[in-house]
Amino acid sequence: MDAKLSPEQGLNISGIALASLLALGLGTTAFFLDWLANRLPWHAMSLTLPLLLSALASGIAGYLIIPILQALKTGQIIREDGPQAHLKKAGTPTMGGIFFIPVAVILACVLSNFATEVLAVSALTISYGLIGWLDDWQILRRKSNKGISPRMKLGLQISFAVVFCLWLMFNQPFNITNIALPWVSLTLPLGFLFWPLAGFVLVAESNATNLTDGIDGLAGGTVAIAFLALGALIAPTAPGLMIFCAALSGGCLGFLAHNRNPARVFMGDTGSLALGGALAAVALLTNSLVALFILSGIFFVETLSVMAQVSYYKATKGPDGKGKRLFKMAPLHHHLELTGWSELQVVGVFYIIGAILAVICLAIAPF
Numbered sequence: 001m002d003a004k005l006s007p008e009q010g011l012n013i014s015g016i017a018l019a020s021l022l023a024l025g026l027g028t029t030a031f032f033l034d035w036l037a038n039r040l041p042w043h044a045m046s047l048t049l050p051l052l053l054s055a056l057a058s059g060i061a062g063y064l065i066i067p068i069l070q071a072l073k074t075g076q077i078i079r080e081d082g083p084q085a086h087l088k089k090a091g092t093p094t095m096g097g098i099f100f101i102p103v104a105v106i107l108a109c110v111l112s113n114f115a116t117e118v119l120a121v122s123a124l125t126i127s128y129g130l131i132g133w134l135d136d137w138q139i140l141r142r143k144s145n146k147g148i149s150p151r152m153k154l155g156l157q158i159s160f161a162v163v164f165c166l167w168l169m170f171n172q173p174f175n176i177t178n179i180a181l182p183w184v185s186l187t188l189p190l191g192f193l194f195w196p197l198a199g200f201v202l203v204a205e206s207n208a209t210n211l212t213d214g215i216d217g218l219a220g221g222t223v224a225i226a227f228l229a230l231g232a233l234i235a236p237t238a239p240g241l242m243i244f245c246a247a248l249s250g251g252c253l254g255f256l257a258h259n260r261n262p263a264r265v266f267m268g269d270t271g272s273l274a275l276g277g278a279l280a281a282v283a284l285l286t287n288s289l290v291a292l293f294i295l296s297g298i299f300f301v302e303t304l305s306v307m308a309q310v311s312y313y314k315a316t317k318g319p320d321g322k323g324k325r326l327f328k329m330a331p332l333h334h335h336l337e338l339t340g341w342s343e344l345q346v347v348g349v350f351y352i353i354g355a356i357l358a359v360i361c362l363a364i365a366p367f
Contacts, residue, residue, distance in 0.1 A: 125278040
């Protein structure tokens, strides 16, 4: 295959081929990890079966729900100051999180036999999804890029984070406030300071995932990789949450059947806020914050690019009230597009980086 690059074609591979390669890679990886851990991949208590069932169910749900979203005229509002190639996406249905998030969550609950910890993280996931749905709905109703106010969104995120942390506080596993440091086989005792950190992680991870959702297939694929790796890491101590992670990873793959380039639907805040909250909730419950930080490397850099852009603009603001831009546009994926990268180039490279981060996590895991 000719891997010749051009701004128009990017990598010489189609969106559906890229999504198919990701699905094949994650499915094979799940099977291999199950075999390595002596788990039967066709049983519910595995990575493979929840992944495949959720991918299939979410993909089918998309074929049923997307026409309804189109009929309801839930077309995405595209920013005019963004990459010009995105203007043709105006009118593509958004709010796609309403079909693959519930499907994955329900399957996770059923396959885990409604384990308490799975119900808890599922409730947090759906709650953050509702915040995203409210924001998406307001954007569509007002026909602008402005949904609910940032203050209201943050307030709702913090409120649900507090509720989850209170549940965690009274149902916490042993020594959950001691953060494990896998490289040196030590723990960092935080005591009460763990709880403000937990709330921050829930809100920050949710928003970081939301910022990454800006290109066809980007958030869905990178989050699918992160969920599968996290599920493999926690499998020995939290089999129920392993199933939850595998199901959410599969849900993202099923969604990619419709969201790969060119996308037929976007996940919207309904999906991205829910996925970030789910990742954070699982990591908190399993004392996997260090692993979460590594797996979220892409989301972290995307967030930093936005923070750096805003800070630099304010710091260089002149008498005319205008400042300079550090990047052509933030988040980072838009900057790369405006420097000549195609969407497929950005997504492909980010998938590879996400896979490398997953391998690093699995390599340092104390199996």
